[in-house]
Amino acid sequence: MPERTEKEKMLAGEKYNCLDPVLEVERQKAKELIRQYNLTQTEPERLPILQQMLGGIGQNPIIWPPFYCSYGKNTYLGDQVFINYMCTILDNNEVRIGSQVMIGPAVQIYTAAHDLQAEARNQGWEVSKPLLRAGHLWFGLGAVLLPGGRIGRNAVVGAGAVVSQNVAMNTIVAGNPARVIRKIEL
16 A cells, blocks of 8 residues: 555644645645735635635635635635635645634634644644534634634634634634633524
């Protein structure tokens, strides 16, 4: 059986080396598209760049620049997704954002985590875990989503919350670490 590439390991959630030259080429391609995107003035200018940059997009996506991501191709957006200024998505693994999602300014979405051992970390070893978001969500200003979480439908993540575990549907979470503040009555 042939040895798996660092990219294959990365997307499988296995330990991989982020300093791999092939991964660096992909990040550089994404950086060029991000640079182009962040220089645009209108939504019609942005759509073709988004289609090249991201893994998939639904109807009527709006991402206000500046916007940043690691690879782009590992990010998928549903319909009517709105992402406010200064969002960062480190999509070393898949980030799937459902439909009707609002993401506030300066929200950070991370899939990668470095090795805890200094020597391995310095050599570029890390692991990435996918992040899945259902639809009808709202992420408040400056929320941080850490690797591996699932956010349930109709959830609200409060401003500044640090989400390190799953969030149940129809709940509001806030704080660091994020915890349930209350259920949303339907």
